[in-house]
Amino acid sequence: MRSGKRDDGSTAIIVANGNYPRHPLPLSVIEQAPYIVCCDGAANHFIEAGGSPDAIVGDCDSISFENRIRFADRIFPDGEQESNDLTKSVRFCLERGRKNIVIVAGTGLREDHTLGNISLLADYQVEANVKMITDYGIFTPIRSRTTFHSFAGEQVSLFSIDRKPITTTGLKYPIVNRVLDNWWQGTLNESLGDSFTVDSCGKVIVFQVFGC
Amino acid sequence: MRSGKRDDGSTAIIVANGNYPRHPLPLSVIEQAPYIVCCDGAANHFIEAGGSPDAIVGDCDSISFENRIRFADRIFPDGEQESNDLTKSVRFCLERGRKNIVIVAGTGLREDHTLGNISLLADYQVEANVKMITDYGIFTPIRSRTTFHSFAGEQVSLFSIDRKPITTTGLKYPIVNRVLDNWWQGTLNESLGDSFTVDSCGKVIVFQVFGC
Structure with missing residues (x-):
């Protein structure tokens, strides 16, 4: 699943709660990721696809019971109500010095989530070098x-x-x-x-x- | 495919160029439509699914050769470059007095199209009573x-x-x-x-x- 570039501590790939990617480019980004953060329930799909997340961040109310036990050492619940799981995951990365962030699975499914996730990129860029890669293109x-x-x-x-x-x-x-x-x-x-x-x-x- | 409510000339369903609906609600809207306008290439999918459009509007460069011949009497090309196919279809409806408009297949696929189509609803409402129904909810x-x-x-x-x-x-x-x-x-x-x-x-x- 993951060939994993060497982790120098600066980079993270965030798997958000939208449609899991099908396009080769976001899939290769996941495959070569040095460090992967899954937004809450996105972990289920990622693990099902053969992945092993380095961190699971968010409300953490959507992770399956099995995965909750299996990955208990890397679940970081954040119950704060003002931000969505993607924002919590970005914050998690920044707090650990990971300022180069690529977001995948950020679109598809509920359109209000899609619009929010895209728009929030403008906020994230204040502190991070961030991109979002979808099945159709790249947001910068x-x-x-x-x-x-x-x-x-x-x-x-x-x-x-x-x-x-x-x-x-x-x-x-x-x-x-x-x-x-x-x-x-x-x-x-x-x-x-x-x-x-x-x-x-x-x-x-x-x-x-x-x-x- | 279509039970088709009686057409009183006031209503139109527009099938846009996004993902064709899977949710029962937008599908039932199509099934009961008194009058259906397809945005250009959306006609191919709609016809393939058993539908028969009342009008096909837009650049009309994406309609299959077969459908172009079969539905030649209801193709309305509009090559104007400032508007997208959805806006052209809304304009087509308004020009014919159809002011109650429901848009389906307006989201999914390219995210810039999704964002544009949703945002444009605010423009359409100046002249139309318009809604967009997706697989996830309703935009008004x-x-x-x-x-x-x-x-x-x-x-x-x-x-x-x-x-x-x-x-x-x-x-x-x-x-x-x-x-x-x-x-x-x-x-x-x-x-x-x-x-x-x-x-x-x-x-x-x-x-x-x-x-x-």
Whole structure:
């Protein structure tokens, strides 16, 4: 299941409570993970798929009885009510110095969870170097000028979180120092070449869709 | 496939390009639809499942050759580049006086499409009485005080589109004349009884999760 890169203590893969990945890229991220945190009940699916989590974090009311006993030494219950299990897992990682975080299984299933999990990336980036990889692409939150590796024709969507001006270069439909009327109005753009740049002092979440 | 309520010309079900429904409620909505509009390629899946669309709207570059011939009399291509296929389909319905619109298959697959389709409900409500039914619940956009039928324990999420104050009654975590810091910060609430009310002069999208 897991070839596991050497753990230098800086990185964690978080398996969230959404649909378990089917795309090869998020699956390979799991396979090569040096350290895996499962959000509560996500542990059941992960273990069923042959995995062995390094930590299970969250309300911890959804873990099967069997797994609760088998992995008792790595269950970290957090009953705080203001945050969801993903936020608790990110906090768990940060408290242990793991600032490079990749989230998988963060979407699918209940849409309000999907929307929350994606939007929360903008909060996490304040302290973490974080990405979310889904079956369809990669979400990267930014808050300063950032250049992305890309390819001509790559589908790119921008989500503006806090109504600050955005400027892009290298995209088919350029945005020039513009505040988007609504947070999703930067969606359905397209890369023109092997890189594009998004410049904003605000919080922006960039979504790059996998090529076919 | 379709028992089809009598068509009085006021209602349309739009089958969007997301995951085709599996939950009994959106499937029954399709089955009883008086008039069905498929967004472009969604027609392929719908027809494969035994359906016969009344209209196929959008770029119309994803319809199979066979279906393009079979349903040539009800294909309405719209090559306009500023809107997605769902918006084109809503516009198609409104132009024909169909103002009661239920959208299915609007989520799943690419997350930027999911986020866009949900967010766009707030635009559609200006002219239409619109809902989106997914495999997990019902999205209803509002822009004035609205009372919802509910049940104790129903999971409810609010999405605030334009940063106007919101007041709720009948929810476990009340919001009192408050502007939400971020659009998703009204998520993961819960109904206390057989109804709840959301009051705002702004655009709010309400999500009610199906009971088990």
